[in-house]
Amino acid sequence: DAKTTQPNSMESNEEEPVHLPCNHSTISGTDYIHWYRQLPSQGPEYVIHGLTSNVNNRMASLAIAEDRKSSTLILHRATLRDAAVYYCILGELGTYKYIFGTGTRLKVLA
């Protein structure tokens, strides 16, 4: 099922911006790009999603490459509560499932 590649882990200092990359070179024209994060022993939490244009919400920003083969989740000011595993997932139009990859474990340093 593919379909996304993310670095296993990243570190950031508190109150600094964080850019989490995701490659999805086999993305189709109708696949949505979703980002979720998961804290230990909790359910994944929706962060943001988009199709072609960059998106902003109160939690983060999503920058999507022009060819859509990659995207970047941007946390503008990392806090200790942002330490989690971040998953980039392609949502195929017409399907009813997410295929999780390995995600990026973000460590935030005080």
Added chain:
Amino acid sequence: AAGVIQSPRHLIKEKRETATLKCYPIPRHDTVYWYQQGPGQDPQFLISFYEKMQSDKGSIPDRFSAQQFSDYHSELNMSSLELGDSALYFCASSALGRGSAYEQYFGPGTRLTVT
């Protein structure tokens, strides 16, 4: 705001026993998804339902079955439990039958331990 409710939160069973996990979606959400997350692993999709019909199926063992009821809640039935079934089981829901194109909201999970 109302969230996805899962019960029970913790369940301990012995090998070869059966277990039933319940999921109550966010009000007005019509689609339910089940995921399994083993220790140190990423969530794996099991099965989903839209308007009480199975909509997608993943790596769900034949020993497991699920359904969605008229009030949109869903139950995952697991029989002949094995040690390897020990995991966190998440339910998620989404609105308006839009499936994977739109966001899913996850519950807190049921931790199943098989001894």
